[in-house]
Amino acid sequence: MQAFTKLTGIAAPLPKANVDTDQIIPARFLKSISRLGFGKNLFANFRYEEDGSENLDFVLNQEPYRRAEVLIAFENFGCGSSREHAPWALLDFGIRCVIAPDFADIFHNNCFKNGVLPVRLPREICEKLMEDTKMGGNARISVDLERQVVVRPNGEEIPFQIDPLRRHLMLNGLDDIDQTMQHAPAIDGFEARQRAAQPWLYA
């Protein structure tokens, strides 16, 4: 996983609640067996017309948001299907941070496994940040995971909370599996006890 330390970039506003993972990447695009290449179909139902041309009303088809690295949305972002293709699509498009008042659980987890940082900030702040994005290409937002702050274009710093373990893994780009493998003796022990107590769980 790519480490996430600090990002300064263009932010795109998506002032919607309940942006579900079917909107982020519709199921018909989930047939790839790779993690790459989903970016072109990110928000496909909004980004493209039926004939495949771009819908210029959609934010990610507008300048400067075509180059957005941060997405700002409203409540319950990433609800619905567990598909990890949603953060893969965001990442492949170039978005490495999503800011919203709250996130659906599975999507939130999936982001951390892929170096996409989900930042929870109150709705009023998300609204302010969305206002900031209207200032055009020079309105860059910084997200500093080390210091746990979002920096507005005017320099105002907004602190955010994050789980310390997840922060550590993300700052260092660490793979969960390697970490867990260090607990192999404990897993062996658990299995031995469980096999004795509940043998029907073992073939």
Place this chain on the structure above:
Amino acid sequence: MSAQKPRTLFDKIWDAHVVETLPDGTALLYIDLHLTHEVTTPQAFDGLRAAGRKVRRPDATLAVVDHNIATDDSRRTGIVDPESRLQVETLEKNVVEFGVPYIPLLDDRQGIVHVIGPELGRSLPGMTIVCGDSHTSTHGAMGALAFGIGTSEVEHVLATQTLLQKPAKNMRVSVDGNLAFGCSGKDIVLAIIGKIGTAGGTGYVIEFAGDAIRALDMAGRMTVCNMTIEGGARAGMVAPDQTTFDYIAKTPDGPKGDAFKRALEWWKTLPTDASAHFDKELSLAAHEIAPQVTWGTNPEAVLPITGIVPTPGDEADEAKRAQLQRMVDYMGLTPGQRLTELKVDVVFIGSCTNSRIEDIRAAAAIAKGRRVADHVRALVVPGSGLVKKQAEAEGLDRILREAGFEWREAGCSMCLGMNPDKLTPGQRSASTSNRNFEGRQGPGGRTHLLSPAMAATAALAGHLADVRDYQPKGPL
């Protein structure tokens, strides 16, 4: 030893599966059953391969194909869509390479992963169960802790048989009293989501309790737990009881003989202790629940079938007003319109929510001796090959075909617009599935969620209609 603190069903299963607790409170949680399918696993197996890792417990892992496949006869001659075919073939290669048990497409036991787990007796009380699919919550109906995970977590479970998890909070939703005629588990869960909203359960595991839940058969409980995720909770659960035990006793792969007796002793200790603490409680009166139907583009936008399309202008909050307007526009509705005026093009009875034998019986009971409206295409897609065989043994396929329904092969079908069964832009469907999101059943498709009996009713009427006006014509 001091008396232990009263615990919930969730607490008990959680405690029994903590391998280790890390300094920050994150638990390394042991996973008893890992169900896998073709869509969310290719990248996970690739990861194992790249790192030279094995599947730790192939015997605790089961693979099946369900999302991508056709549900007509074409499946017998191979998958037409090259990308779908590649995904299925990739799974078939991976299960051989990693030694994972697999149910092939043309096996009778093939079906939707959340139908076959309980049906085969693989999903059992007290287990931790995961799958790369959000509707894994279904298996909570067995009295298990079951939740959906992403592909990175699939890889983690394949490699280590564990997950890194923070404990969830406990919520209890009690539904008491008797359910009225024409209502089912689907109406209960839609009513609950209407009440708590799509994010009301975020961060919680929901235990469904009360005598209306106890009175549900296993299929009804699975429907309720299945849609828990639509209320934001990753897992829903029902305490195991005699209904659960009788169900397991009839499954092909469930424990038998002494193993069953021994398991039963443990299962009986699982229900929530009398004074256990819940962080949030909610109760509903079953008799107040009328047949439900969604009108908008998330499952919270639900009303009794007697309802009318909301008027966005009546909403004071600007953001909510805009959201309502978007839903009304997308769904092609007129504010104030009666829901029963909405003409449907397609009726879909199937999905991991409602494709079990009980669901098919409910649809057949309404359909018997009647005809699907001429302009409606109506599909019945059994959840598994075994459900299909059972329905055929009971003659339900004949009743449904005679009424004008298509009788199909098992799979996810029109739930998600990823296989050949899809809506075309602008088509309106009455669907027993779980998500009415924009484009979920195909780009531009308009989905109304409802129960199998209500879906059958809509097929006959040609528009959304009240099942209470369609009494069955005699027994099945």
